[in-house]
Every structure is written in C-alpha cells, then in structure tokens.
Amino acid sequence: MSTRETPFEQRLARLPPWLRPLDSEQPGSGRQWRIETVVMLLVFLLLAIATVNDVVLGTHVNHRLVADLRTWREYTGNNYKNISTEEDVKHYTTTDIVCGNTVPGPPKERVQLCLQMTGPVVRGRRAVRGGWYLPPKREDLHRYRYACYGAPKAQGACPR
Amino acid sequence: MNVAAQSEVPLSRTRSINWAPALAAACALVLVAATAEIVLDGSLGHSILIPKSPEIAGWLQGVGERLGYRVFLIALLAFSAGYAGLALLARSVSKRFAIALIVVLHAIVFVGPILLSTDVFSYIAYARMGVEHGLNPYTHGPASIASDPVYHYVGQSWKKTETAYGPIYTLLSYPFGLLGVTGALWGMKALAMLASAATLVLTWRCALMRGRDPVTALLLVAANPLYVIYALGGAHNDLIMMALMMAAVALTFAGRDAPAAATVVVGALVKATVAALLPFMILAKRSRAQILGALGALLVGVLLALAAFGIDGVNIVAALNRDAALVSSDSFATEIAHLFGKPGVFPIDHDLLKALLVVIVLHLLWRTWRGYDWVAASGWALLAISVTSTWLLAWYILWPLPLAVVGRDRRLLYATLALQGLFVIHQLTPLFAPVA
Numbered sequence: 380m381s382t383r384e385t386p387f388e389q390r391l392a393r394l395p396p397w398l399r400p401l402d403s404e405q406p407g408s409g410r411q412w413r414i415e416t417v418v419m420l421l422v423f424l425l426l427a428i429a430t431v432n433d434v435v436l437g438t439h440v441n442h443r444l445v446a447d448l449r450t451w452r453e454y455t456g457n458n459y460k461n462i463s464t465e466e467d468v469k470h471y472t473t474t475d476i477v478c479g480n481t482v483p484g485p486p487k488e489r490v491q492l493c494l495q496m497t498g499p500v501v502r503g504r505r506a507v508r509g510g511w512y513l514p515p516k517r518e519d520l521h522r523y524r525y526a527c528y529g530a531p532k533a534q535g536a537c538p539r
Numbered sequence: 540m541n542v543a544a545q546s547e548v549p550l551s552r553t554r555s556i557n558w559a560p561a562l563a564a565a566c567a568l569v570l571v572a573a574t575a576e577i578v579l580d581g582s583l584g585h586s587i588l589i590p591k592s593p594e595i596a597g598w599l600q601g602v603g604e605r606l607g608y609r610v611f612l613i614a615l616l617a618f619s620a621g622y623a624g625l626a627l628l629a630r631s632v633s634k635r636f637a638i639a640l641i642v643v644l645h646a647i648v649f650v651g652p653i654l655l656s657t658d659v660f661s662y663i664a665y666a667r668m669g670v671e672h673g674l675n676p677y678t679h680g681p682a683s684i685a686s687d688p689v690y691h692y693v694g695q696s697w698k699k700t701e702t703a704y705g706p707i708y709t710l711l712s713y714p715f716g717l718l719g720v721t722g723a724l725w726g727m728k729a730l731a732m733l734a735s736a737a738t739l740v741l742t743w744r745c746a747l748m749r750g751r752d753p754v755t756a757l758l759l760v761a762a763n764p765l766y767v768i769y770a771l772g773g774a775h776n777d778l779i780m781m782a783l784m785m786a787a788v789a790l791t792f793a794g795r796d797a798p799a800a801a802t803v804v805v806g807a808l809v810k811a812t813v814a815a816l817l818p819f820m821i822l823a824k825r826s827r828a829q830i831l832g833a834l835g836a837l838l839v840g841v842l843l844a845l846a847a848f849g850i851d852g853v854n855i856v857a858a859l860n861r862d863a864a865l866v867s868s869d870s871f872a873t874e875i876a877h878l879f880g881k882p883g884v885f886p887i888d889h890d891l892l893k894a895l896l897v898v899i900v901l902h903l904l905w906r907t908w909r910g911y912d913w914v915a916a917s918g919w920a921l922l923a924i925s926v927t928s929t930w931l932l933a934w935y936i937l938w939p940l941p942l943a944v945v946g947r948d949r950r951l952l953y954a955t956l957a958l959q960g961l962f963v964i965h966q967l968t969p970l971f972a973p974v975a
C-alpha cells in the first residue's frame with residue numbers, strides 16, 4: 380500500500396480484512412479454484428450433452444423431412460424442388476404439413492396441395508392422413524384452406 | 540547420466556523440433572485450403588449459406604460448385620482440426636510464418652463473397668437511410684427504404700428492425716452509405732479487415748506485456764475458424780468492438796487508466812456488449828481517472844448521439860431488451876430446453892437466464908475486488924453473456940477469445956475454445972442428414 384493514500388483508500392483500509400480490496404489474489408488452499416472448476420466442468424458436461432442431443436434430434440427431424448418431401452412427390456406425381464414443410468411447433472408432435480404447387484410454376488404461385496403426414500418413416504416414406512388445398516399466393520393459414528379430406532376434414536382443418 | 544543417454548536426449552529433441560514446424564505448416568495449409576474452398580464455392584453466389592449480394596467475387600467463379608452444407612461443414616471441420624493442431628504446435632511457429640498465414644487468410648476472405656450472414660447489408664441499409672434518405676435508423680427499419688437497392692439484400696428477419704448498434708458505429712458507417720451498395724460492401728469489408736488487424740496487433744502487444752508468447756496468442760485468435768469464416772467472412776462490426784476492447788486492455792496495461800476507460804465507453808457506443816469490461820476494470824484499479832475518463836467519453840458520446848439521432852440514439856437499453864427477447868436455434872438455452880423435452884425457450888426462461896447472469900457477474904465482481912485478474916473476469920463475463928443469451932451467433936462466442944489469450948486464468952481459454960467446439964458440433968446436423 381502506498382504511503383500517500385487517498386481518503387477513499389483510507390476508508391477501504393478500515394474495512395475488515397475479508398472485505399478489503401486486493402491488488403492480487405492471495406495464495407490460498409485453492410479450494411475456491413477447485414469448486415469453480417468442478418462447477419464449470421459440470422456446466423460444460425450439461426452443455427455438451429444438450430448439444431449432442433440437439434444434433435441427434437435435428438438429424439431425426441431432417442430424416443423425417445426428407446421422407447415427407449419424398450412422400451409428397453410420389454403422392455402427387457410431381458417432382459418439384461420447391462416444396463415447403465411445416466413442423467408442428469405448437470404441440471411438438473411429429474405431424475408435418477407439406478405443401479407444393481399442383482401445376483408447375485414459381486413457389487406458391489399456383490393452387491397448392493398440402494398433405495398431412497404422420498407416423499414413423501417406413502422405407503423412406505410416411506403415411507398421408509389427408510390434406511387440403513390453398514389458393515395461389517397464400518400461406519397455410521386456416522382461413523385460406525379448402526377441400527379438406529381425410530383426417531384433416533374430421534379435425535376441422537378447413538373453415539367450411 | 541551415461542554418454543549414450545546424453546547423446547540420445549539431444550537427438551530426440553532435434554527430431555521433435557524438426558517435425559513440429561512441418562506439422563504446423565501442414566495445419567496452416569489445411570486452414571488456407573479450407574478457407575479457399577469456402578470462398579471459391581461461395582463466389583458462385585446465393586445459396587443456403589451465402590446471402591444474396593451484389594456480385595463482388597464473380598472473377599473467382601468457375602472453379603468450385605455452389606456452396607452447400609456438405610462442403611461447408613467438411614471445410615469447417617477441417618479448418619477446426621487444423622486450428623487445433625496449430626494451437627498445439629504454436630510454440631514451434633515462427634513470427635514471420637504466423638503473420639504470413641494470417642495475411643493469407645485475411646486476403647482470401649477479403650476477395651471473396653459475404654459469408655453466412657446478411658448483417659453487413661443491415662449496416663449498409665442503416666447508413667443509406669441516414670445519408671441518402673434522411674431517415675433516423677433508430678426509429679425506422681430498412682423496410683422504410685424498400686425502393687433502395689440495398690433493401691433487396693437485407694435479411695428477412697431484420698427488414699422492419701431499427702438498428703441495435705451504438706451511435707458511434709452508426710456515424711462511422713454513414714460515409715459508406717454514399718458509396719453505393721457495392722462500394723459500401725467493399726468499404727465494410729475493408730473496415731472489418733482493419734479492425735481485425737488492430738485487434739490482432741493489440742492482442743500481440745497485450746500478450747507481450749503479460750509475458751505470454753505473442754505468436755501463440757496471435758494464432759489462437761486470428762486462425763480461429765469462427766473468427767476467419769464467420770466474423771471476417773461476414774464483415775461483422777464485432778471486430779471493431781473487439782479492437783476497441785483490446786485497445787482498452789493495452790492502455791490499462793500501460794497504466795493509462797483514463798483513456799482506457801474512455802475507450803471501453805467508445806466501444807460500448809459501437810456495440811454495447813463491451814461495456815461489461817468497465818466494472819471489472821474499475822474494481823481492479825480503483826482509480827478516479829478511470830471514472831472521469833469513462834464519464835467524459837460517455838458525455839461526449841451521448842451529446843454526439845443526441846445531436847445526430849435524438850433521444851432514440853441513446854436508448855441502448857430498449858435495443859438490448861429487444862434483442863434479448865430473440866431466440867436462435869444455436870443458443871445453448873434452446874439446446875437445454877430441447878434436452879428437457881421442451882419445444883423451445885419460454886419467457887420465464889429469459890428471466891431465469893438473466894438472473895443466472897447476474898449471479899455470475901456478481902461472483903466475478905467479488906473475485907475481482909479480491910484480486911482476481913480483471914481481464915480474465917471480463918472474459919468470463921462476456922462468455923457468460925453469450926452462454927446465457929437465447930440469441931447466440933458464432934461471432935458472439937469470439938468476444939472473450941482475445942481476453943482469454945492474455946488473461947491470467949487459462950481456464951477461460953479452455954472454456955472459450957470448448958464452447959466454440961460445441962457450437963461447431965451443433966452445426967453438423969445437415970452433414971448427417973441433408974434435406975433435399
């Protein structure tokens with residue numbers, strides 16, 4: 380500590396030893412260092428497990444989406460590139476909605492057919508439980524859907 | 540020790556010394572090749588990884604194929620492996636070789652397209668709003684200049700968003716708005732390169748002042764995959780913030796407390812995150828000059844912001860609150876939510892994460908008060924901000940890296956690199972299951 384202390388430093392010097400500021404860490408038993416390190420390792424472990432879990436989940440979702448796209452193409456007989464898939468982010472189920480144009484054209488610029496797909500991926504495909512149509516240039520919102528059939532009709536997926 | 544043993548020791552040492560530079564050179568070659576692959580493929584234009592952009596790298600076309608996930612992720616993995624090798628062998632790398640490698644990596648990225656992010660077009664849009672359209676970027680989003688040529692390139696999510704950057708950065712970007720979109724893009728790329736050069740020079744200087752090997756420090760920052768491919772590739776303004784952050788550290792090491800604190804404030808007026816350094820710096824040094832320096836810079840900055848943008852230009856809290864509510868799929872918070880079977884992050888999680896961050900920062904402040912290295916404490920705080928944020932981007936986990944290489948706690952460096960590793964692993968899903 381310098382010989383010419385400011386009033387602020389003098390006040391700090393009157394604090395109990397455990398509260399006083401230090402210019403460098405005092406050599407101790409290393410207990411705090413060990414506790415911090417253990418906590419950090421545990422946090423890292425949690426983050427590592429969460430990351431790997433997310434990669435596995437993402438891989439499964441991607442496999443499912445690939446099966447969805449393949450199923451839509453085979454069901455409609457249209458081998459289009461721009462097909463949109465929508466996951467059930469509300470209820471977190473594996474039911475997906477896959478929409479694409481019924482005739483060739485830019486994405487969403489023609490009447491679209493949306494298919495509801497459920498169940499496991501079997502031989503690279505999923506089960507189609509029904510679907511509906513959408514007018515051109517419309518997003519898949521409840522109010523735009525028409526001509527529901529299959530399970531979506533029973534679920535009231537279309538407004539009428 | 541007998542004669543045979545004496546003669547064996549130098550021999551084995553010679554062997555390891557001879558191999559290390561060769562291995563380091565091989566690692567460096569992997570870094571250059573991976574960067575070149577990404578840039579060459581990226582130069583073919585818009586893809587899932589390359590944002591729509593004016594054609595600035597057209598002359599590189601004809602070698603690669605349009606950049607997709609597979610090639611990108613393999614290159615990213617190769618780059619990461621090369622970086623790990625280089626980090627382990629850094630002691631055997633000469634100063635000249637390290638600088639040459641870094642210049643080459645910077646040059647490759649500079650001539651290439653914008654990689655992986657549309658942020659630079661938001662920067663340009665805000666600049667053009669101010670200088671070409673007379674609009675305040677703190678009250679209007681790019682959607683208000685929908686007829687401007689840059690609007691087409693702004694990311695869909697940001698078209699209605701006002702700027703979240705500090706007033707000094709916005710003013711700094713204004714001259715680029717006068718250059719047209721292509722000119723501004725080159726200007727922003729050049730600015731990112733200059734900021735990177737400043738960050739690296741200052742990191743070198745700080746490492747020397749702390750008695751650390753400057754070549755190792757330099758390579759750990761400049762050859763980092765997230766630094767080269769994401770931060771430099773996207774010409775992110777985080778590099779300017781990091782340059783100011785390291786300037787403040789270097790000034791503090793040189794005993795110039797007032798300019799150091801003022802520099803942190805200037806950095807915070809570029810991007811607010813760097814303000815996290817200030818309390819640690821003040822607690823460690825407890826100098827009146829720091830507080831006066833910080834207050835002086837804040838006063839000038841606020842007056843400048845008020846004059847240029849009105850009260851909205853100084854309302855950084857509103858911008859931070861808005862950004863804190865965003866959620867990205869790469870954030871650790873989202874990953875943990877998925878691990879516990881939740882579809883994503885809920886509002887209550889935001890509050891819990893903020894509370895956790897407060898506890899961590901309080902612990903670090905207490906440790907700094909009791910003599911812990913303030914540079915390392917600042918780095919931990921920046922790392923904690925990125926880990927507890929629900930909006931995590933690759934260049935956010937870079938913030939603590941320059942502090943980690945000059946800090947006195949090596950755990951910070953290991954933790955930063957480990958979390959960066961997890962971030963890279965999290966990108967790999969399309970490699971295992973590509974969506975056609």
